[in-house]
Amino acid sequence: MQLLKNSGLPIYLEKESNKLAFTAPLQLGSYGEKIVGQMLGLLAKEENLELSTKFYDVYRAIRYPDDEERLKRNRYQYDITYVMDGLVNGECKKTSGHYHGFNPQRTNTYPEVYEVIEGTALYVLQRAKNFESDPEGIIIEDVILTVVKAGQTIIIPPNYGHCSINIGDGPMIFSNLAYIPCPVIYDSVRYYHGMSYYVFKTDGEVKAELNQRYSNVPEPKFAVVKENERLGIKFGLPIYQSYQQNPGAFEFLGNPDAYVDEIMSMLEYKENLKDAIIG
Numbered sequence: 001m002q003l004l005k006n007s008g009l010p011i012y013l014e015k016e017s018n019k020l021a022f023t024a025p026l027q028l029g030s031y032g033e034k035i036v037g038q039m040l041g042l043l044a045k046e047e048n049l050e051l052s053t054k055f056y057d058v059y060r061a062i063r064y065p066d067d068e069e070r071l072k073r074n075r076y077q078y079d080i081t082y083v084m085d086g087l088v089n090g091e092c093k094k095t096s097g098h099y100h101g102f103n104p105q106r107t108n109t110y111p112e113v114y115e116v117i118e119g120t121a122l123y124v125l126q127r128a129k130n131f132e133s134d135p136e137g138i139i140i141e142d143v144i145l146t147v148v149k150a151g152q153t154i155i156i157p158p159n160y161g162h163c164s165i166n167i168g169d170g171p172m173i174f175s176n177l178a179y180i181p182c183p184v185i186y187d188s189v190r191y192y193h194g195m196s197y198y199v200f201k202t203d204g205e206v207k208a209e210l211n212q213r214y215s216n217v218p219e220p221k222f223a224v225v226k227e228n229e230r231l232g233i234k235f236g237l238p239i240y241q242s243y244q245q246n247p248g249a250f251e252f253l254g255n256p257d258a259y260v261d262e263i264m265s266m267l268e269y270k271e272n273l274k275d276a277i278i279g
């Protein structure tokens with residue numbers, strides 16, 4: 001049993017079963033698992049698949065009883081996703097990928113906080129406006145492949161669809177702090193069989209490849225992440241604790257309009273993917 005110390009919570013990893021164990025008084029709302037068979041239609045290559053192989057597990061609504069009321073009032077939820085080790089036809093394991101819905105004013109979609117607890121993640125971020133109504137005519141305006149390492153956190157910027165990819169050598173475990181009323185939209189990603197870039201690993205080298213089903217995708221940018229204490233993001237300070245210490249810092253989750261530029265400025269651009277992985 002290994003303590004997931006970057007979470008700042010009494011959560012243990014049972015390596016043999018690839019399961020997480022939660023210690024009282026910490027509580028877990030629900031648990032769900034995705035197997036390869038449920039990822040069909042989202043993978044780069046779908047031949048010779050072992051359909052029952054585990055892909056990722058999600059542990060939802062994790063909280064201490066003492067924080068329950070405040071989380072409810074803020075309408076936030078803290079979840080953990082465990083993306084399994086290993087490749088599928090050379091492709092790195094990943095989450096399904098989705099867009100977030102717009103705020104009531106329809107000025108921006110909701111952001112979300114992702115904290116990498118174990119392993120190394122690559123987030124495909126793709127900005128599009130017409131992802132809800134018109135998947136066929138979607139216009140991808142920007143693509144940013146962002147590398148986030150254990151102990152680091154990314155705020156998914158408003159208006160960017162996103163998918164979390166395990167590019168490390170073991171499992172990749174991340175938490176998210178999300179605004180509960182935010183709609184989550186999967187259809188447009190499914191229409192294109194995934195996000196605009198697939199990520200493969202060959203002989204230890206990570207490579208991004210354009211998903212040819214999209215047309216007119218801009219050249220990707222590459223990035224790493226920066227801290228922003230005003231928004232509650234301080235590397236080494238677990239997100240759950242940061243929220244407990246200063247819940248007001250996460251106001252941007254439900255009210256993104258005033259924060260878009262600040263969130264974008266937390267990405268630091270690199271020449272290429274290799275440099276982003278080196279950090």
Ligand SMILES: [Fe+2]
Nearest residue numbers: 098100112162
């Ligand atoms: Fe999301």
